[in-house]
Amino acid sequence: MTGRLLTARQVAGQLGVSPATVLRWVRQGDLAAIRLPSGALRFPETALDDWLAARATPGRGAPSTTPGAANGTLTSLVPSTTDDEE
Secondary structure, X not given: OOOOEEOHHHHHHHHOOOXXXXXXXXXXXXXXXXXXXXXXXXXEHHHHHHHHHHXXXXXXXXXXXXXXXXXXOOOOOOOOXXXXXX
C-alpha cells in the first residue's frame, strides 16, 4: 500500500464534518478504514479520494466559466443600471 494514512480527525477536517461523523460512517459501513494493531483507525488518502469521487453529484460543483474568462475579461452577471433607473 502506498500513500498517506489519515486519522479520523484529519478526514473530518478535510470534509468539514466532526470526527464523530467520520466514525459513524465507519460503523455504518459507508467508509472503509484500516484498524492498526493498537486499535486506532486510519484512512488511506487514495481510498478517501475514491470514496468522495463515487459520491460526487454529477453536473454540480464549480460554476462554469463565463464568456471571456479565458482571455482575462470577465462579464458581469449582474445587469448594469442606467442613470434613469436609479
